[in-house]
Amino acid sequence: TRFYYNGMEFRLDWQAGTDQLVNVYRRPDTGDQALPDGYGCGGEPESPVYVGGRQYLTNCYTSNPTNGASIASIHLLRAGLAKAVAAVGSANEWSSLKTDELKPRWPEGVDLKGDRWKNQAAFVWSDVNDDNRLQPEEVTFLKAGTGGVTVMDDLSVVIARVDGVTKRLVPTGFSKGGAPLYDWARSESLAADVQGPTSSGGDQALAHPDGWTILSVAPKPFAPQSLCGVYKGQVRWSYPDPWPGLHASHESPVADRPGMIIGTTRLLGTFVTPKRGEAGPLWCINGNQGNMYLFTADGLFVAELFRDVRVGRSWSMPTAQRGMLLNDVSCHDENFWPSISQTTDGTVYLVDGGRTSLVRVDGLETIRRIEPMGLDVKADDLAAARAWCLEAEAKRQAASGSNALTVPLRAAAPTIDGKLDDWAGAEWATVDKRGVQAYFDSNSKPYNVTASLAVSGDRLYATWRTGDANVLTNTGEVANALFKTGGALDLMIGSDPTADAKRAKPVAGDQRLLVAMVKGKPRAMLYRAVVPGTKEPVPFSSPWRTITLDQVVDVSDQVQLAGAEGDFELSVPLALLGLKPASGMVLRGDLGLLRGNGFQTLQRVYWSNKASGITADVPSEAELTPSLWGKLVVK
16 A cells, blocks of 8 residues: 655555555655745645546645645656646736736736735646746636645635635546546536635535535624535525634534534545445545544535544553554644545545644444435424423423522612622622633633613613623614514513412513614513503514514613623613612513624523523514513612
């Protein structure tokens, strides 16, 4: 067996477990064409491709530690030496393309001395005359920005982004000496509206002969924090990737469930296909925390290979034994250079990366797919699921003890300025206090959202500590549904102290106040569940049910709001809420926070009712569930 690494060829003896250097196939002193020299496109050609009885090598999987290769070079082994015969990618990254004799061939309007990001060009070079040197007539340019470049098993070149379109260049032929020839005019579009990476990772694509295209950054309208599969030009699946890239992984938590991917960076190679089983083509992407993720072409998560460095065992065993199990071992963070390949007998191997050890991946032939089945979900089923969630939350509250928050009757009212120095001694309700195990250079902090209430004079005062100065940003474009379009402060309260604390449905006095920032100004909406005499209640609908609230009122002119560095204060007239608080009174209520991306609500978290997290069903987001509210004890 041959093994290629950093310009060197080794012979491996599987039986003896030994290796021997047999050739240095890439030598910089041969006078051949120099390798591309820009960031993310250099590196020795190491990944073999066999086409037409010839052996080629490419650098595209081993040139950029975290992203796709800016330029993929293709070499052909001739008489034991790797000779450069083609290259494709970003022209801005290769100094050999910026010589005086090549400048006239660059696209019109591209200024090589201008802002590089505004003067992008792609190129294709093929060594047409087989002299291992680049000549101007062998290069064609295209005015376009490009993403990562990969070389497939048939020498087709896949570019993740050519001005937002995934392109494939299939060889139109070969030179007499075996250089693959490419033509921009005959390129094939595989996916549209492809986005660039949001962090130091991604920006690659793979194309399989059966029609699948894999994108490590999904196209619009999907979030760029997701992987994606396109079948014959049609998007078929996406997979959430909330912490894509090296630097994003520094802010990430440890995975809390199987299939949760963190810190994805670059693809490890082309597809591998188990000889038996039902997996079909598989592909693998690196994780920055010392692990790797294996998927099917149609978007099914198969396995995490190795472990996150924060939970796995260190690769520091006293003695390495052939055949030893490595499932619980981590390759450690910033393990930049693993790769995946498959031998002719169907066995799949990894080069682990930092230690250049060969690791066999077993068990892929045992994968079985679940037969397609119909799932008939009726409204009654959804109602039962909702009832189960409410019952589970009630049991959780009973087991943990009833939530109670003291609401003091204060002689001196706090100043609504966003500064919380006048809330000293207040009792705080914990809204969201989930830990984030960040990494060494992370500035992230665990969520630590707390809230408090007080009464003074004729007003109710509330404050939230969120840690996010922009959390209330909201478009407010749906007048009655502030809970759908961004962030907000959420106060739920029942004004009737005599109402049944276990009431399954809201009664008169049960209400909700949402406060957000819309176009830089406070917007406050009051949702009253029951108002006797209402003739036209406000409906909130989804495909499976509709609920109504009797009134939804804009009360922005009656609510005071101020914020400073993620701390917020508001006050609202007691009369607006129908509140007549007195010492010893016990009310029901809840305090929450809505988080969003500025135009969409992505998360709802609450002090008492932990079952109120749905953000994809309008009735569930609008309804009030007072039986799961906490106690507000007025003193």
